[in-house]
Amino acid sequence: MNNTNSPLQSKDQIKSSNINLEYMDFIGKINLRIRDVDTDVLNKVSAYLGYELPKNSGEVSTNDESRTAWLGPNEFLIQCAEDKKDKFIEDLNRNLNECFYALTDVSDYYITIRLSGEKSIEVLEKGCPLNFKEYLKNKNTCAQSYISKGTVLIDRLSEDQVFDILIRWSFADYLWDWLSDSCSEFTN
Amino acid sequence: MFVIKCPYCGERDQTEFSCHGEAHIARPENPETLTDEEWGEYLFIRSNKKGIHYERWTHDHGCRRWFNVMRDTVSDEILATYKMGEEKPKS
Ligand SMILES: [Zn+2]
Numbered sequence: 001m002n003n004t005n006s007p008l009q010s011k012d013q014i015k016s017s018n019i020n021l022e023y024m025d026f027i028g029k030i031n032l033r034i035r036d037v038d039t040d041v042l043n044k045v046s047a048y049l050g051y052e053l054p055k056n057s058g059e060v061s062t063n064d065e066s067r068t069a070w071l072g073p074n075e076f077l078i079q080c081a082e083d084k085k086d087k088f089i090e091d092l093n094r095n096l097n098e099c100f101y102a103l104t105d106v107s108d109y110y111i112t113i114r115l116s117g118e119k120s121i122e123v124l125e126k127g128c129p130l131n132f133k134e135y136l137k138n139k140n141t142c143a144q145s146y147i148s149k150g151t152v153l154i155d156r157l158s159e160d161q162v163f164d165i166l167i168r169w170s171f172a173d174y175l176w177d178w179l180s181d182s183c184s185e186f187t188n
Numbered sequence: 189m190f191v192i193k194c195p196y197c198g199e200r201d202q203t204e205f206s207c208h209g210e211a212h213i214a215r216p217e218n219p220e221t222l223t224d225e226e227w228g229e230y231l232f233i234r235s236n237k238k239g240i241h242y243e244r245w246t247h248d249h250g251c252r253r254w255f256n257v258m259r260d261t262v263s264d265e266i267l268a269t270y271k272m273g274e275e276k277p278k279s
Binding site for chain 2: 057058071072073075129130131134143144145146151
């Protein structure tokens with residue numbers, strides 16, 4: 001795919017039997033903030049998305065069209081295909097008319113780096129303080145932390161080790177190089 | 189590893205957090221009626237306890253929420269963490 005401006009477009013992706021590193025284009029990302037425990041807004045968003053929003057830290061709710069990660073007790077990240085994003089925002093704004101909330105398009109604010117393969121956790125552990133025996137154990141879980149010097153959201157997509165790492169645009173180049181270096185012991 | 193329990197996210201490494209000073213200091217309701225001494229008292233004077241201390245922390249690299257910590261300043265042991273607005277635990 002040709003993303004004209006990705007800071008990672010000139011990077012070499014890594015493909016090997018036990019570790020893979022690639023960057024993902026065209027993911028729509030929408031940040032939703034509400035008042036604490038505003039069940040009216042929660043219900044309206046759930047009804048539109050077609051699933052209950054995550055209630056606790058580390059939870060991700062999903063269906064074929066979108067996935068929503070818990071970022072805080074009153075904050076969520078909704079991810080969908082980029083070409084569906086504008087419709088999601090438009091529809092949600094219409095459904096939440098008169099409610100107190102903030103919906104922000106952060107699609108170009110975060111870059112998604114996908115790390116997969118059976119050595120993924122070993123790579124992450126080199127720079128991330130999370131206890132992987134307790135966090136990100138299963139499919140559809142997420143955790144916010146940092147990897148080396150970059151603050152990230154890590155989203156586990158599969159029971160196999162497949163992780164989407166969301167990092168701020170300006171840190172993406174740095175984190176890619178760090179991960180790529182970190183993977184290198186497993187690729188040859 | 190020094191671990192802090194975020195009231196929202198659970199036990200995380202201390203490097204994900206930062207401390208923001210003493211908790212439970214209420215801003216005076218009518219600052220314009222205060223003397224300079226009283227205003228200075230609110231702004232600058234802290235209890236500086238030896239022993240049980242209540243302070244505000246944020247989970248910077250996690251959920252980014254503010255919460256309160258009850259910490260022993262002698263041993264550095266964190267005795268409790270609790271959400272903003274909750275009653276402070278008895279020492
Ligand atoms: Zn937290």
